[in-house]
Amino acid sequence: MPIFYGTEVRSRLFLGTARYPSPAVLAEAVRQSGTDIVTVSLRRETAGGRSGGAFFELIRELGVRVLPNTAGCHSVSEAVLTAKMAREVFSTNWIKLEVIGHQDTLQPDVFGLVEAACILAGEGFEVFPYTTDDLVVAERLVEAGCKVLMPWCAPIGSAMGPQNVPALRAMRAHFPDVPLIVDAGIGRPSHAATVMELGYDAVLLNTAVAGAASPAAMAAAFAKAIEAGHAACHAGMLEPRDMAVPSTPVIGKAVFT
Numbered sequence: 030m031p032i033f034y035g036t037e038v039r040s041r042l043f044l045g046t047a048r049y050p051s052p053a054v055l056a057e058a059v060r061q062s063g064t065d066i067v068t069v070s071l072r073r074e075t076a077g078g079r080s081g082g083a084f085f086e087l088i089r090e091l092g093v094r095v096l097p098n099t100a101g102c103h104s105v106s107e108a109v110l111t112a113k114m115a116r117e118v119f120s121t122n123w124i125k126l127e128v129i130g131h132q133d134t135l136q137p138d139v140f141g142l143v144e145a146a147c148i149l150a151g152e153g154f155e156v157f158p159y160t161t162d163d164l165v166v167a168e169r170l171v172e173a174g175c176k177v178l179m180p181w182c183a184p185i186g187s188a189m190g191p192q193n194v195p196a197l198r199a200m201r202a203h204f205p206d207v208p209l210i211v212d213a214g215i216g217r218p219s220h221a222a223t224v225m226e227l228g229y230d231a232v233l234l235n236t237a238v239a240g241a242a243s244p245a246a247m248a249a250a251f252a253k254a255i256e257a258g259h260a261a262c263h264a265g266m267l268e269p270r271d272m273a274v275p276s277t278p279v280i281g282k283a284v285f286t
């Protein structure tokens with residue numbers, strides 16, 4: 030199973046906790062997903078409007094590890110301050126670092142991201158940076174101390190699925206030893222299977238489950254797709270080809286009398 034900052038996890042699915050219709054629905058989705066890591070924002074409104082202590086208590090009851098995030102932060106100082114508060118609240122050095130740079134696309138501000146990652150890594154945080162699929166930015170994040178990378182595959186909440194498969198493939202090839210988690214833009218289990226088939230270590234998603242008609246059933250479907258994609262990646266997939274190849278070879282000709 031994958032190891033992130035020295036911690037081995039049982040599931041390759043990381044689940045977001047925002048936008049669920051109720052705390053009960055969130056709890057059932059977490060259970061059905063089999064995840065052992067949920068990401069939690071200190072700043073966003075949470076399931077069914079439940080907030081503060083009650084929400085955090087629910088998360089604790091689920092027995093999953095919390096990956097706090099800096100969702101909604103638009104500057105380095107805001108992200109760093111939020112990370113420090115999250116460390117106090119959740120007693121963890123883990124932080125999913127988001128520094129949003131564009132209001133419409135929620136595209137990461139990659140310059141601010143590298144700066145904030147540098148500051149936080151220097152203060153002992155174990156940073157999971159939400160980034161684009163840009164290799165140069167990824168290099169800078171690794172130089173800043175990030176031992177995990179979280180490229181998007183499409184804008185947050187868009188459900189568009191992988192928009193640039195060659196870029197995701199290049200990132201996997203360029204960082205063979207860095208755990209890679211696709212974060213954001215996954216809409217369907219087949220999208221998650223696709224990125225796992227590329228050799229990614231895990232997937233983080235929120236909207237596709239929280240916004241489904243049945244979040245618990247969708248969480249279970251994602252869990253299966255992610256495992257299937259991972260298994261396929263290591264089972265030796267065929268390369269597509271232009272010409273037909275008979276799947277039933279024949280020897281000679283049948284004799285009809």
Ligand SMILES: CC(=O)[C@@H](O)[C@H](O)COP(=O)(O)O
Pocket residue numbers: 044045046047068098100125159184185186187188212213214215233234235236237
């Ligand atoms: C939950 C989280 O931390 C975000 O990065 C984001 O919400 C995930 O993206 P999707 O909602 O598109 O799955």
